[in-house]
Amino acid sequence: xxxxxxxxxxxxxxxxxxxxxxxxxxxxxxxxxxxxxxxxxxxxxxxxxxxxxxxxxxxxxxxxxxxxxxxxxxxxxxxxxxxxxxxxxxxxxxxxxxxxxxxxxxxxxxxxxxxxxxxxxxxxxxxxxxxxxxxxxxxxxxxxxxxxxxxxxxxxxxxxxxxxxxxxxxxxxxxxxxxxxxxxxxxxxxxxxxxxxxxxxxxxxxxxxxxxxxxxxxxxxxxxxxxxxxxxxxxxxxxxxxxxxxxxxxxxxxxxxxxxxxxxxxxxxxxxxxxxxxxxxxxxxxxxxxxxxxxxxxxxxxxxxxxxxxxxxxxxxx
Amino acid sequence: xxxxxxxxxxxxxxxxxxxxxxxxxxxxxxxxxxxxxxxxxxxxxxxxxxxxxxxxxxxxxxxxxxxxxxxxxxxxxxxxxxxxxxxxxxxxxxxxxxxxxxxxxxxxxxxxxxxxxxxxxxxxxxxxxxxxxxxxxxxxxxxxxxxxxxxxxxxxxxxxxxxxxxxxxxxxxxxxxxxxxxxxxxxxxxxxxxxxxxxxxxxxxxxxxxxxxxxxxxxxxxxxxxxxxxxxxxxxxxxxxxxxxxxxxxxxxxxxxxxxxxxxxxxxxxxxxxxxxxxxxxxxxxxxxxxxxxxxxxxxxxxxxxxxxxxxxxxxxxxxxxxxxxxxxxxxxxxxxxxxxxxxxxxxxxxxxxxxxxxxxxxxxxxxxxxxxxxxxxxxxxxxx
Numbered sequence: 276x277x278x279x280x281x282x283x284x285x286x287x288x289x290x291x292x293x294x295x296x297x298x299x300x301x302x303x304x305x306x307x308x309x310x311x312x313x314x315x316x317x318x319x320x321x322x323x324x325x326x327x328x329x330x331x332x333x334x335x336x337x338x339x340x341x342x343x344x345x346x347x348x349x350x351x352x353x354x355x356x357x358x359x360x361x362x363x364x365x366x367x368x369x370x371x372x373x374x375x376x377x378x379x380x381x382x383x384x385x386x387x388x389x390x391x392x393x394x395x396x397x398x399x400x401x402x403x404x405x406x407x408x409x410x411x412x413x414x415x416x417x418x419x420x421x422x423x424x425x426x427x428x429x430x431x432x433x434x435x436x437x438x439x440x441x442x443x444x445x446x447x448x449x450x451x452x453x454x455x456x457x458x459x460x461x462x463x464x465x466x467x468x469x470x471x472x473x474x475x476x477x478x479x480x481x482x483x484x485x486x487x488x489x490x491x492x493x494x495x496x497x498x499x500x501x502x503x504x505x506x507x508x509x510x511x512x513x514x515x516x517x518x519x520x521x522x523x524x525x526x527x528x529x530x531x532x533x534x535x536x537x538x539x540x541x542x543x544x545x546x547x548x549x550x551x552x553x554x555x556x557x558x559x560x561x562x563x564x565x566x567x568x569x570x571x572x573x574x575x576x577x578x579x580x581x582x583x584x585x586x587x588x589x590x591x592x593x
Numbered sequence: 594x595x596x597x598x599x600x601x602x603x604x605x606x607x608x609x610x611x612x613x614x615x616x617x618x619x620x621x622x623x624x625x626x627x628x629x630x631x632x633x634x635x636x637x638x639x640x641x642x643x644x645x646x647x648x649x650x651x652x653x654x655x656x657x658x659x660x661x662x663x664x665x666x667x668x669x670x671x672x673x674x675x676x677x678x679x680x681x682x683x684x685x686x687x688x689x690x691x692x693x694x695x696x697x698x699x700x701x702x703x704x705x706x707x708x709x710x711x712x713x714x715x716x717x718x719x720x721x722x723x724x725x726x727x728x729x730x731x732x733x734x735x736x737x738x739x740x741x742x743x744x745x746x747x748x749x750x751x752x753x754x755x756x757x758x759x760x761x762x763x764x765x766x767x768x769x770x771x772x773x774x775x776x777x778x779x780x781x782x783x784x785x786x787x788x789x790x791x792x793x794x795x796x797x798x799x800x801x802x803x804x805x806x807x808x809x810x811x812x813x814x815x816x817x818x819x820x821x822x823x824x825x826x827x828x829x830x831x832x833x834x835x836x837x838x839x840x841x842x843x844x845x846x847x848x849x850x851x852x853x854x855x856x857x858x859x860x861x862x863x864x865x866x867x868x869x870x871x872x873x874x875x876x877x878x879x880x881x882x883x884x885x886x887x888x889x890x891x892x893x894x895x896x897x898x899x900x901x902x903x904x905x906x907x908x909x910x911x912x913x914x915x916x917x918x919x920x921x922x923x924x925x926x927x928x929x930x931x932x933x934x935x936x937x938x939x940x941x942x943x944x945x946x947x948x949x950x951x952x953x954x955x956x957x958x959x960x961x962x963x964x965x966x967x968x969x970x971x972x973x974x975x976x977x978x
Binding site: 278279281282283285287290319320321349350351352353354355356357358359360361362363364365366367368369371372380383384386387390391393394395396397407408409410411439440441442443444446461481482484529530533558559560562563564565566569570574577580581583584585586587588590591 | 730734749900933952
């Protein structure tokens with residue numbers, strides 16, 4: 276803990292107490308966002324004095340009871356302006372929003388940024404470096420589609436979706452009711468009721484080729500469908516129909532182990548079970564690893580891989 | 594019973610020092626904020642007990658300068674005011690530059706009214722009006738930042754919201770309309786905080802880095818240029834002292850970071866003006882990476898599957914050949930593996946060396962998958978020819 280951290284907490288603590296009335300320490304813990312031990316330590320820092328009589332700070336009298344505290348301050352009655360770090364953190368979030376939100380919302384995001392910049396504490400000639408951090412969730416998929424889906428989700432409007440899976444030659448058209456937008460495993464998804472299938476389906480953003488908002492509205496289910504899916508730990512990879520067991524060679528196993536959070540086998544390889552949802556996607560996914568992966572089960576996936584490789588070999592020999 | 598805080602008779606030295614500094618800072622800020630005009634160090638010394646007890650004028654000046662610099666680094670705009678002769682006339686902290694302006698929120702029924710303070714220093718504060726959608730954006734932005742897993746960023750975002758909440762109904766702002774499922778491999782909050790501090794203060798940092806290529810852990814000393822969150826991972830963009838190349842270090846592969854503690858308050862390095870973190874952090878395919886020369890590779894798209902259509906957009910069109918695209922490739926091995934993932938929808942046309950490499954990969958992969966695991970002589974790793 277640095278003195279700066281402590282100063283930041285103290286400067287946000289005093290305005291919360293500034294009315295001179297007793298405040299419950301427990302309530303302050305919530306308001307200031309720190310734990311009890313740290314709060315007491317901060318209070319101790321500004322009240323236990325060794326250079327002047329106890330309890331004396333010019334214009335700042337602090338009184339502590341068993342469960343309450345009151346302060347009679349003349350200074351620090353308002354919070355301090357935003358610090359550079361606080362501005363940069365919010366600017367990073369606003370920049371992320373800007374890339375995800377509909378164009379119509381950009382004005383509000385832009386002016387919010389302007390308002391924040393006008394409440395920052397800085398010397399008149401000081402430059403603020405706000406470009407030390409950058410964040411983006413995913414570059415896969417058309418963010419304009421994401422914006423339209425989000426807008427439809429907010430307005431509770433149905434959308435007509437053109438959707439194409441990895442192996443499909445043509446996109447299919449579906450009418451969906453977007454229940455939520457989720458980011459998982461490096462990809463954006465829309466969780467939606469598919470009118471044609473009459474069930475909740477998960478749609479990957481990078482497979483969406485068109486989003487058209489319809490006039491017809493929908494009523495969101497009383498149960499939070501997205502929460503339920505997350506609680507159940509369902510992978511955002513479609514509905515698993517089986518299990519795929521594969522072994523990655525020691526040449527690539529370290530990367531997979533890191534991604535999956537699994538320990539390596541003794542020989543440096545890694546055996547993993549994945550939910551098997553879409554066999555066509557699975558074949559393509561495994562092919563990217565070339566001879567560094569082997570399918571332990573099911574055997575039909577291995578057979579499809581061999582068939583595909585035979586086709587590629589014959590094309591190359593033409 | 595209400596009571597003032599008791600003074601401890603004999604504080605432990607470790608506890609004593611930080612408290613003394615915080616008390617000195619608070620006293621200094623109070624002494625500056627109550628004044629309409631700049632204060633000299635002599636005047637401040639009379640009101641800051643921590644200065645009055647220093648043993649010499651030199652020590653007093655040193656302590657004051659350090660306090661001023663650290664408070665400025667924290668963001669408190671203490672001004673040094675000079676007289677007509679150019680000498681320092683005093684120090685000033687204007688309440689309007691320190692305190693948050695009064696904030697109001699416009700709504701259909703009118704504008705909220707913050708509680709104003711009828712005292713010197715607070716009367717002059719300006720008023721700033723937020724629109725509801727602007728406040729919603731700020732609250733959503735803080736939520737986004739919180740989801741990135743960096744505790745320092747989250748703390749700053751939360752701290753900012755608490756300040757705004759003094760006047761604005763932050764809790765009533767629109768809740769986020771999406772959810773993030775956190776990645777499995779997350780760096781430790783302490784590690785992110787340490788690297789963030791090094792970056793903020795432009796200090797060199799030394800750490801152990803687990804290289805994935807060879808599985809070996811090595812010590813690195815680098816100059817941080819930025820941190821970025823991409824594909825659900827935090828990366829440190831940094832340069833080794835004396836080198837030109839800015840490399841990316843995945844933060845969850847970093848351990849034992851130590852920030853250079855010598856010459857505190859000074860920068861160890863400068864980030865070149867031309868460095869743009871956003872451009873540097875752009876998501877790239879593995880075959881675009883590397884320092885070698887890029888080759889022009891021509892691909893033929895045999896099918897229009899969803900995956901192939903997405904890849905088609907990555908390449909450069911070739912006039913008169915709508916099903917062909919040109920790619921700039923630095924790592925042909927990574928490119929061949931990427932091509933293989935399209936299961937024959939895309940095949941290489943040129944150069945010959947790339948076609949041969951792809952053909953060899955197909956042959957090797959076919960031989961590998963043609964033998965069921967149960968018939969393999971052992972589970973030893975495959976050896977590439």
